[in-house]
Amino acid sequence: MSTSAVGVREEERAPGFWGSTNGKKAVMAVTGAILFIFVIGHLAGNLQVFEGPAKLNAYGKLLHTLGELLWPVRIVLLLCVTLHITATVQLALLKKRARPVGYSAKKAIASSYSSRTMYWSGPIVLAFVIFHLLHLTAGYYHPGAAFIEGDVYHNVVSGFQVWWVSVWYIFSVILLGLHLRHGIWSMFQSLGMNHPRHTPILKSTAWVVAVTIVLGYISIPISVMLGVVK
């Protein structure tokens, strides 16, 4: 037994960058970073709801008058979402193949809650984004009141006055926060940046950024429900 050979010299051509697990993670990191920047920009834009209807509607109009720029940005975002999800699905399928027989007992000892729930928080946030687009971008499904094209303020406020829409929104944004709490530092790791002194700071920053984003977003439906914004 001890003289067993380790490998047979039957060589195969290795798959390229995208074909490797590390390459897929690098793609996920870059696409995740772009989507993260969008999440911040979107928040900054949306907080104008506190400045009244005129300001928010003007912002909405500004985005639409960008014209040639709006669709390229949307296409980039859509491409990022597609690549991010494709890589996830492929890695999840690989995960299944990589451990065909599971453990009877398995304890998590060193990982964070948010990192272990990425496979859950991701799909739920995706479902929310689809709902959110139908709800406030396309106006295809807008319970409570009629969707008025161009009157962003009215659509947001009347939309969030429906209690379950707000609850669903708050729930999804909290999951997005959990997703970002792991994602923000994980993208640096995937791209090869880790430092014993800087990474702990990065992890704390990820916490602060994720909590800030969640608080920023949920302040909108909460204010609507409390009647602060009407």
Place this chain on the structure above:
Amino acid sequence: MKLTLKIWRQTGRKDKGRFVSYAMDDVNAEMSMLECLDVLNESLIERGEEPVAFEHDCREGICGSCGFMINGIPHGPLPATTVCQLTMRHFKDGEELVIEPWRAAAFPAVKDLVVDRRSFDRIIAAGGYISVSTGNAPDGNAILVSKDTSDRAMDAAACIGCGACVAACPNASSALFTGAKIAHLSILPQGAPERDGRALNMVAQMNAEGFGGCTNIGECTGACPKEIQLEVIATMNRDFIRGSWKRRDQEVRTVKPMTEWSTGSKLKIDPHATS
């Protein structure tokens, strides 16, 4: 002390395997986990039963031969310890220990707690080395290495290749192992000339073995008996991205994983036979 050992028994690759519980009434608290299995095996042999197969060699925590799951944690509950160094006093009297082998497609079962870890050897063979000229030993101070750098390389080089990282990973990824084997060379100037190709080749072989992908969650580093840090995975990622970017026309090739045991003979001998 009294313990119940619920151990995974599997006669060979074709067997499905099952748990068997063994009650042990007189466990010495100063014994190591492996010595406890030795005592159990003595009693099994006396009763005419098949002893529990497990791997071991140095029994001082540096060879990387031993390792199995105890109650869902690789190498048991004590951090930075292999099962050969884990003494029984860390368990409570009357406790039940669930003992099972590493589980991963790239670690096919051999028998009981023994798995085939040759996938690790093939990853190292794919690039875990540096090329040096033969002849006289080079001058000791020809290449200057700072203390800080050599410490970092030594931290990565502490990897004993036991496989606990793969066992702990929910994705059954060997990123920590491959990262350590890349980083301990890549950090040093001696490893610099082959840096790009090394990461490309070793990552390609790691993927060919059927390990899962790393999701940066860090279970591996918690289970590692040598406390290898996640930084080595980042080093692997950086070298891999760098190598992919800089590559010109060198083709990366992988070796087909071999899962059978060679008998070194053309005679039809059952390689799984125990005697």
